[in-house]
């Protein structure tokens with residue numbers, strides 16, 4: 001029978017859970033503090049740990065990390081109050097299998113979650129994620145970040161929390177919103193999207209909340225807004241950063257109270273829709289520029305998913321291009337040089353631009369060969385050719401070059417008198433970390449003629465860490 005560890009300082013909650021789980025036949029152990037956890041954790045193997053995020057003497061997240069690192073087979077559920085949902089999402093990012101909100105309104109759901117985890121159905125979840133991503137039109141295979149985002153999106157989809165999706169234009173934000181909707185219990189209800197940037201303020205408000213007859217010139221009939229139409233479904237607010245300050249105030253009210261009124265109306269209406277919003281701009285910056293309300297952002301981004309631009313997941317380009325070709329219904333293939341050129345290009349318009357390039361290539365093919373070659377690609381793609389030659393250089397040889405270039409780039413930003421893009425700086429630091437990790441592993445692997453165990457010993461790291469450095473931190477990015 002499975003051993004379950006409860007880490008919870010509220011004795012009432014802990015005892016209730018313990019009673020509930022013992023009734024189901026589990027062996028239950030309770031730690032009322034971080035100290036209690038340390039003592040119990042040493043004593044036996046646990047199959048599941050239920051961890052409160054707030055403890056008097058330590059953080060639930062530290063305990064979670066301890067469990068996932070030292071007892072990876074132990075499943076973890078984080079317990080949280082509503083005000084700490086953001087922490088729970090952090091926990092999911094750190095590897096918690098799930099989170100539950102206190103008080104436990106739905107014991108059946110808790111029971112199902114526990115049974116699911118203990119029956120080791122994680123692999124089923126992985127298969128479901130892949131299946132659903134495909135169904136939602138999201139093609140990705142090699143990008144670790146995309147897979148991490150899909151897993152996070154899948155885990156939070158059934159929860160009643162709002163999601164903000166940030167990413168450049170054409171990165172697939174709307175597809176992600178669909179994915180979340182389909183993975184949620186709302187999937188039988190409507191999914192309604194609205195572009196907040198495409199409509200004037202009065203029109204947008206009328207679209208969102210509806211209007212009464214005669215509310216404004218031209219309002220000949222009463223009309224439902226999308227909050228009403230979406231009902232218990234999902235409302236996708238695209239380009240939320242474009243909503244006017246006045247509309248933002250109204251949206252905030254809906255998010256705070258679940259209530260709104262039609263334009264020109266007096267009846268207070270209730271909504272139960274889940275809000276997924278999307279933006280191509282950094283809303284934190286918009287707050288600094290006073291074009292976006294901080295309190296609204298706080299409500300919208302309980303979970304924030306940042307979709308990486310296509311140039312940061314070049315390994316997926318071949319697959320996505322083939323998928324887009326398949327969608328055209330024309331029997332054509334890409335030749336290798338064409339694929340390499342596509343992989344070298346920077347894709348400011350992301351997947352949408354790639355889709356246009358594929359359509360362009362098909363439209364200019366008149367040789368009947370059924371093969372797309374560089375001559376069918378637009379000029380802008382061909383101009384990336386010089387990079388191909390540089391990329392062909394062995395990575396190890398260019399490590400010093402990379403370091404010099406990195407330092408020069410950073411100093412340039414440092415000495416620049418203008419506005420600093422801090423996110424870019426931090427991204428550069430991540431690139432440095434990734435490349436250094438990989439370069440050292442590759443160097444030692446050369447010395448050990450590929451013997452990974454010997455390499456891990458020489459570097460004084462675990463095999464897991466070595467694999468991590470190679471796989472997760474090893475995607476070529478030095479050009």
Ligand SMILES: Nc1ncnc2c1ncn2[C@@H]1O[C@H](COP(=O)(O)OP(=O)(O)OP(=O)(O)O)[C@@H](O)[C@H]1O
Nearest residue numbers: 137138139168169170171172173174175320351352
């Ligand atoms: N991973 C992907 N695999 C396959 N197709 C994709 C992928 N990501 C995006 N697309 C396609 O690219 C196009 C743009 O996607 P989508 O509209 O979801 O992006 P977006 O980020 O919402 O764009 P915008 O910011 O301009 O509204 C769509 O045709 C979509 O099907």
